[in-house]
Amino acid sequence: MQPKVGDALNARSLAMASQLGLPLLTQCSTCQGVFSQVQHRLKSNPDYLKEINNVLQHQGYSYNGKTDIKHLLWVLVNDYGLENVQKKIKYSLKGTKLAAFYGCYLLRPSSVMQFEKDPVHPTSMENIFTMLGAEPVMYDGRTKCCGFPISMMDKEASFRMAGANLLEAKKLGADAMVTPCPLCHLNLDARQPEVASFLKEKIDMPVLHLSQLVGLALGVEPKKLKLDKHIVDTSSFLKKFEEGKIQK
Amino acid sequence: MVSMKKVSRSKKIDQKKGQKTTSKNIKGLQKSEVSEKNVKEPSQEITFRIQRVIQGKTEMRDYKIEVGRGDTILDCLDKIRDDLDPSLSFRRNCRNTICGSCAMTINGRARLACKEHALNLIDKETTKENTKENAKEKIITITPMRNMPVVKDLVNDMTSFWNQYKKIKPWVDTGDKPLPEKEFLMSIEQFQELEQSADCIMCGLCYADSNGVEAEKEFLGPAALARAYRLIADPRDAKQEERIKAVDNKHGTWDCMHCFYCTEVCPVDVDPLAQILKIRKMAVEKGSTKTRGAMHHLTFIKSVKDSGILNENKLPIGSIGGIFNIVGMFEITPVGFRMLTHGKMPSLIHHKIPKIEDVREIFNHFKKESFKKKDDSPVNYQ
């Protein structure tokens, strides 16, 4: 595809948000990365922005390069504030060990994705875990690729990548993995049975969306959070959560 | 700076640096700035946690030294070797981000030791060693590069990196092109096209941190592919078609995971990922539509063009070349079945977004344009 087509289509979505006068909330590392990159390209090149706007204009849109685009993780940490989330917590996650899986596009390229103070050693997910009472598991894989982008091109390599991350987290005692990226979730959860049989390893690592984890602490029922819909059974993690669950 | 009993090589360097400052001072250059800086900033005690191979056994060892502002990691390694442990092995040569020798993993990321300033890392990086609980001690961790075997301490065996590099025939091949009497002339635009990829200093950092290489050792890797693009874009080279064909396959451009690590760690901004994506695009434009990658790409575009959004049911099928690819169908059926039984299958009825005409208009606009002139879009990583 002509890169310009992709940029124009995304600029159109961003223009719609700015017409409403609202920031755009993403709950996916990949969406966030794509939008942030498009915005960066258009903002840093006024001629290019003009060229794209020429096309959008006769559809009734104009993009000013200014729409705020924020991932749920960033909103929780910066806009809403961890102290305020903490006030709303119903149950502590004490006793659970959690492994963050950030997803490439939330962190890189760091020239564009500037949320984390140190993109090599991000802290926002771990700060949420600690605030919720859980213990973060620090492992190399947390900033790596999940393997999803090549799951169609080279399934074996994709599985090896997902498997290495899952097993590393498991080895360090994680009860669950938590990700702000649904595409990572797909490769780490939906394909986990195949990954395990390909690597001839037992993995059984529950993988939660970030929103589900925060939801649990806020007191939302696991069923309502659809924690029973994941491919890998989440009950081992939920059991731990119930055991250590201290009403705040 | 470091307090040392014997006069070491690193001290000599410090002395040389001092001389340099003095000559600057004589010329009256930023005199106060230099001296003020030295007064204001005392050196700090830093622990270097370094991976060693001692009598065949791999272990981490701690070395404490005094580090001043402006000391590079390489300066520090020199000091450690000169003053504390002469058996510490690492590669270095130019000390100036030119030769690419001093590649290693510093605080968990592939970097050049001569490019990083130790105290900057202490100030900025939030490694687990630098968390609040451990803040009493300032630690920098150094290990050899990943994805390659270790010879000793911080020295890697880079054979696999060079082997992959050789596979793309990394020299200009003029083929049957008539040779000019003097030199080949290149326009500024032609040079600009290959300049970025030609900057590579072959340090291996991108290869060391590449997630693609980690998952598949046959993957050509970022540096070799960036080099391939550098030659594809070279007007002197006669093998453009062959070169594209040679890397337009699974372990060529299509094993790249878009993890961005190569682009992130490259010390001279080669942006290998961008070069890889340029080759992929050229291959598809030249009619190579049968690789899994190209089919995935084209199905994605068709879905957006048809309905304004991605048809998540059709994408995997399109990516394997349709339902008549029996082997491919076996590959994707299990995941589809699992999603279905867990109530996660996207709706089979795929709706178009409102105002789909707008989306098509955008497609048509740029299609018309691309016939008019060469595509000058900025590099888009998607």
Ligand code: SF4
């Ligand atoms: S592309 Fe960059 S990181 Fe890779 S070998 Fe060349 S200079 Fe080093």
Ligand code: FES
């Ligand atoms: S010593 Fe040459 S690049 Fe570092």
